Amino acid sequence: MAGTEDIIICEDVHKWFGDFHVLRGVNLTVRRGEVVVICGPSGSGKSTFIRTINRLETHQRGRIIVDGIELTDDVRNIAAIRSEIGMVFQQFNLFPHLTVLQNITLAPVWVRRWPKEKAERIARELLERVGIPEQADKYPAQLSGGQQQRVAIARALAMQPKIMLFDEPTSALDPEMIKEVLDVMRDLARSGMTMIVVTHEMGFAKEVADRIFFFADGNIVEGGTPEEFFSNPKEERTRRFLSQILTH
Amino acid sequence: MAVSRTLEPPQVRMGPGEWVRKNLLSPWYNALLTIAGLWFLYEVGRGLAVWALTQARWDVITHNIRLFLVGQFPPDQVQRVWLGLLLSSLLFGLSGGLWSGTMRQFAHALGLAFFVLAFLPASWVTRGWLIGNLAAILLGYGVGAWGRGSPRCGRALRYATIGGWLLFFLVLILLLSGFSGSRVLPRVEASLWGGLLLTFLLSLVSIILSFPLGVLLALGRRSVLPIVRLFSILYIELIRGVPLVTVLFMADIMLPLFLPEGLRIDRIVRAMAGFTLFSAAYVAENVRGGLQAIPEGQIEAARALGLNGLQTTLLIVLPQALRLVVPANVGQFISLFKDTSLVAIMGLLELLGIGKAVLANPAYMGLQREVYLFVAVVYGVFSYAMSYASRRLEIALGVGER
Numbered sequence: 001m002a003g004t005e006d007i008i009i010c011e012d013v014h015k016w017f018g019d020f021h022v023l024r025g026v027n028l029t030v031r032r033g034e035v036v037v038i039c040g041p042s043g044s045g046k047s048t049f050i051r052t053i054n055r056l057e058t059h060q061r062g063r064i065i066v067d068g069i070e071l072t073d074d075v076r077n078i079a080a081i082r083s084e085i086g087m088v089f090q091q092f093n094l095f096p097h098l099t100v101l102q103n104i105t106l107a108p109v110w111v112r113r114w115p116k117e118k119a120e121r122i123a124r125e126l127l128e129r130v131g132i133p134e135q136a137d138k139y140p141a142q143l144s145g146g147q148q149q150r151v152a153i154a155r156a157l158a159m160q161p162k163i164m165l166f167d168e169p170t171s172a173l174d175p176e177m178i179k180e181v182l183d184v185m186r187d188l189a190r191s192g193m194t195m196i197v198v199t200h201e202m203g204f205a206k207e208v209a210d211r212i213f214f215f216a217d218g219n220i221v222e223g224g225t226p227e228e229f230f231s232n233p234k235e236e237r238t239r240r241f242l243s244q245i246l247t248h
Numbered sequence: 249m250a251v252s253r254t255l256e257p258p259q260v261r262m263g264p265g266e267w268v269r270k271n272l273l274s275p276w277y278n279a280l281l282t283i284a285g286l287w288f289l290y291e292v293g294r295g296l297a298v299w300a301l302t303q304a305r306w307d308v309i310t311h312n313i314r315l316f317l318v319g320q321f322p323p324d325q326v327q328r329v330w331l332g333l334l335l336s337s338l339l340f341g342l343s344g345g346l347w348s349g350t351m352r353q354f355a356h357a358l359g360l361a362f363f364v365l366a367f368l369p370a371s372w373v374t375r376g377w378l379i380g381n382l383a384a385i386l387l388g389y390g391v392g393a394w395g396r397g398s399p400r401c402g403r404a405l406r407y408a409t410i411g412g413w414l415l416f417f418l419v420l421i422l423l424l425s426g427f428s429g430s431r432v433l434p435r436v437e438a439s440l441w442g443g444l445l446l447t448f449l450l451s452l453v454s455i456i457l458s459f460p461l462g463v464l465l466a467l468g469r470r471s472v473l474p475i476v477r478l479f480s481i482l483y484i485e486l487i488r489g490v491p492l493v494t495v496l497f498m499a500d501i502m503l504p505l506f507l508p509e510g511l512r513i514d515r516i517v518r519a520m521a522g523f524t525l526f527s528a529a530y531v532a533e534n535v536r537g538g539l540q541a542i543p544e545g546q547i548e549a550a551r552a553l554g555l556n557g558l559q560t561t562l563l564i565v566l567p568q569a570l571r572l573v574v575p576a577n578v579g580q581f582i583s584l585f586k587d588t589s590l591v592a593i594m595g596l597l598e599l600l601g602i603g604k605a606v607l608a609n610p611a612y613m614g615l616q617r618e619v620y621l622f623v624a625v626v627y628g629v630f631s632y633a634m635s636y637a638s639r640r641l642e643i644a645l646g647v648g649e650r
Contacts, residue, residue, distance in 0.1 A: 079554060083554035091545050093545040095564055095568075110563065111554040159554065
């Protein structure tokens with residue numbers, strides 16, 4: 001599935017929150033069409049790391065190049081990159097004052113300058129794709145958590161991004177709703193989307209990921225294909241983490 | 249396994265007798281309190297009714313009604329005030345016909361008020377104007393209701409009505425002040441405007457101007473630009489640290505000293521500026537409270553979608569923040585409406601000021617109760633209308649929340 005061309009290149013990425021060294025020289029390259037899963041203990045900096053890729057967090061050292069554009073303070077670069085990267089959050093972050101359809105069409109209309117009719121047609125197609133076409137005119141608060149997260153995925157896809165970032169997309173969901181969100185993500189992965197997913201859903205990782213990385217103390221400890229990673233982890237920390245979440 | 253059935257919720261039915269027994273008469277000390285309360289209400293109510301119907305001299309109001317309503321506006325020019333009122337009636341009628349909900353209720357209330365007032369003893373000219381206003385509401389309502397039914401004209405009519413409201417205040421001010429040298433609309437010095445007319449003008453202009461100014465100050469206080477932030481903080485804290493009377497005093501006495509020779513700003517405009525600048529600081533703090541209640545995740549989601557800072561503020565943050573602060577802001581505007589009585593220190597006679605002026609007339613000595621009660625009722629009616637509109641607005645804006 002994965003192509004040969006590098007779409008995300010992170011070299012020696014560092015970040016500090018005050019005196020706290022969150023990211024300690026992360027190196028990661030993602031090819032077009034590749035699905036990368038990042039797991040690791042909470043507080044290890046994995047969320048912060050994927051948020052640097054669309055510059056919700058700024059990195060203070062190193063280089064991040066997305067689709068040939070280096071992330072700098074240049075506002076035009078940031079705008080260009082953000083419209084190419086979709087992001088799905090742990091807390092959904094839907095806009096509560098807008099209907100589902102308005103949530104999805106907002107960015108295409110205001111950023112891509114699509115006519116309203118085109119944006120709505122594509123929004124309805126996306127709702128069909130995530131399995132909730134009948135919810136278009138409801139407000140987010142009227143939906144279940146799983147439905148809200150699927151709307152959030154549709155909202156991100158409406159911008160027709162080249163890359164999708166998922167920041168613990170199922171961590172805030174009740175167990176019976178996790179599957180419906182993972183199903184949508186699985187379909188998305190099969191369609192050839194480049195994805196970086198921070199998650200603890202190891203079943204999903206085994207099945208869908210091209211590569212999986214273990215993150216601890218602000219850096220990648222080890223990683224590889226799911227077969228290598230799960231059957232033969234090299235580092236003691238990885239083994240301990242895996243035994244904790246797999247037996248649990 | 250037992251199939252669980254859906255059951256109806258238990259019905260609690262209570263007859264009026266049972267309700268009274270349960271809420272007012274048991275246990276015994278509640279019965280005593282109820283009786284004491286009823287006796288108190290009866291005594292006060294009876295005293296008030298007897299006084300209002302047999303002893304009170306309401307002629308102090310009826311003889312001076314023109315003063316109470318428009319102050320010293322020249323009597324031969326009063327038709328200009330009526331014309332302004334006629335315009336607002338037309339707009340209220342149009343809005344009531346076009347939109348259901350609060351606007352329609354206001355149109356109904358206004359129409360009913362004109363209808364009732366037309367039966368009161370008054371000159372035929374006055375009665376004619378009242379009936380004209382009623383006709384204007386009905387006409388507007390009819391046109392609006394027709395426009396609501398036709399999708400093509402409806403949209404145009406809606407925009408025209410909103411535009412009409414925006415233009416209305418400008419037209420009203422021009423209509424009232426007139427032009428020097430004109431024969432149709434001779435100039436009426438603003439110092440002659442008074443009574444309820446002045447109360448309305450001061451509060452409406454200040455409310456309409458202080459709202460956007462307050463929103464800008466609130467955004468400025470959270471700006472990343474240090475100079476903008478510093479200016480906003482200084483302004484807000486300075487104004488909030490000073491009583492309104494002082495602000496008005498400054499606007500009246502100090503401002504002219506700083507202005508260049510020959511540039512004179514009308515006293516009423518100075519008062520409006522004082523109220524606007526004062527109210528804006530309070531609106532700003534209300535709005536800041538709303539802005540802080542918006543979770544960071546909302547802004548992150550907007551930025552991640554590629555919206556720029558301005559779009560994020562206008563499309564995501566402000567719509568949510570402003571609806572949170574509707575009650576606080578309407579509270580601020582109601583208190584602004586009542587605070588307009590403070591312009592008395594600038595020598596302007598609004599509703600309360602006119603009341604005092606009337607009482608200074610030896611013919612009406614000792615009639616404080618009648619005058620102040622009348623003034624209180626007028627303030628009460630309009631304050632209640634505002635708080636009613638605010639509650640309706642909250643319900644209308646609360647769609648989809650919780």
